[in-house]
Amino acid sequence: MNTNISRRNFVKAGAVAGMGLGLAACGGNSGSSDGSSSDTIKIGLMGPYTGDVAQYGLACRYGAELYVKQVNSNGGINGKQIELDTQDEKGDATEAVNVYNKLVEDGVVGIIGDVTSTPTIAVAQASVKDNMPCVTPSATAADVISYGKNYFRACITDPYQGKLMADFAADQGYKTVGVIYNQGGDYEQGVADAFIEEAGKKGVTVSDSEGYPSGATDFNSQLTNIIATNPDAIFSPNYYQDDGKIVTQARKLGYTGVFMGADGWSNIVGGDEEYASAEDLEGCYYDCSFVSENEDEKVQDFIKAYKDEYNDTPSNFCALGYDAAMILLNAIETVEKDGKATYGSDDYKQAIVDAVASGTANGVTGDISYSGTGDPVKSTLIITFKGGAQEVFKTVEGK
Known part of the structure; x- marks a missing residue:
């Protein structure tokens, strides 16, 4: 997080x-x-x-x-x-x-x-x-x-987030999803593994799973391989500094589909820096426990x-x-x-x-x-990006 x-x-x-x-x-x-x-x-x-x-x-x-x-x-x-x-x-x-x-x-x-x-x-x-x-x-x-x-x-835990977002992908009707993750990070690996396991149970095909080393800044090779599989969405469960670059580079490569993430996305907008543009993030999703845009x-x-x-x-x-x-x-x-x-x-x-x-x-x-x-x-929020701002898309109740 x-x-x-x-x-x-x-x-x-x-x-x-x-x-x-x-x-x-x-x-x-x-x-x-x-x-x-x-x-x-x-x-x-x-x-x-x-x-x-x-x-x-x-x-x-x-x-x-x-x-x-x-x-x-x-x-x-x-x-x-x-x-x-x-x-x-x-x-x-x-x-x-x-x-x-x-x-x-x-x-x-x-x-x-x-x-x-x-x-x-x-x-x-x-x-x-x-x-x-x-x-x-x-x-x-x-x-x-x-x-x-x-x-x-x-x-919430890493495995819970991976499972949650795989269930969400299935609920959204995504049939194929690509995965890109930092293979040197326990958090990223844990969320990605849980997502891949649950996706299989839900009938969502992981079209390609690509790891990258910690500290990487160029993700074009991994993204090119994923985009070639024509996925309905790409799951990027990393920290916001990486995720912002990943989304931006994917758009430059021509990918116009949905990105999904976990709570490591929480700082991708709204801080001192914008890690990806509002246009590039439009319609993307991630899970987290808290956003200031929540009207509760x-x-x-x-x-x-x-x-x-x-x-x-x-x-x-x-x-x-x-x-x-x-x-x-x-x-x-x-x-x-x-x-x-x-x-x-x-x-x-x-x-x-x-x-x-x-x-x-x-x-x-x-x-x-x-x-x-x-x-x-506890409940968990699914956050989306709309019109340049974050908003709560849905609340998933804890079990």
Whole structure:
């Protein structure tokens, strides 16, 4: 997944978080190792806030911090303020485990994070021994939730997206579809594999599947091979920087048909750069959990609050960070109101895990619940491009 938080606003928004949410409203970036005082509840917030994938971590962080600020402004939970212990893992799996261990030492009772899949898997493996309640906003790899019952995610998975878009292709009446994907990316490969498998089950023929190496900028060879099969549509489940070039190059080669994608398309328009023209994207489709064009009232309320806080429009990642915080804090509220478990104890953490598993969050990316695993049951949006703008084409309800 990706975020369209403006690059020029990263530094500005980070300063706001540090001066406002990170230090004042949320009680500071770190705390003593003896855990929470009697009037605070300490939770961890971790992600890549510097390094190559900082844009994703920062977007999730800003959304999570906004939700925590709102909770604290409304009196906190059971009269207690939420104290965020915020740690940067720099996009590195080893550093992520070090950060996790520090959060445990600091006495957090739950963690929002990690963000990208590889570090999150490392944290998930480490967290099992502590039964630490964790909610990742955005790690989509299937393995994330496979190590213990304590790990949950707010986002949909790579395999789910591939299946969803193959079903959508069948529903649209496409008989043949070409596939182009980054063969060096776990996300892209995972979505593409699931699409191809489900397409076969739905009677959709994959006319040609073409991989390309990470870092490629010229896709003409792969596209020429795909276009030669005369497909009804082309599935391009990559990140927006690649997808924009792919769509543009395909149009120059004469392909006028439909492109489909996954949530990596989320920044293809609307950010500081347009990665493909409105004309080239007209009538294309992709799936994601959130777009600012969604007219749902709770979505628009979130967008207003986010703009008021950061002077920027939130993206899919920002919304998922907000919802991950909501999921964890809703569960803590349930445990606090129940009052049977001693704060910070093993029973307290287990109660949080149980409350997440049995609860529902009315998130800005949809109503989120769980049914036996850490994968959410939630709705997903199919987005299309019309008249130079994005709009919600349909909502697919979770199962």
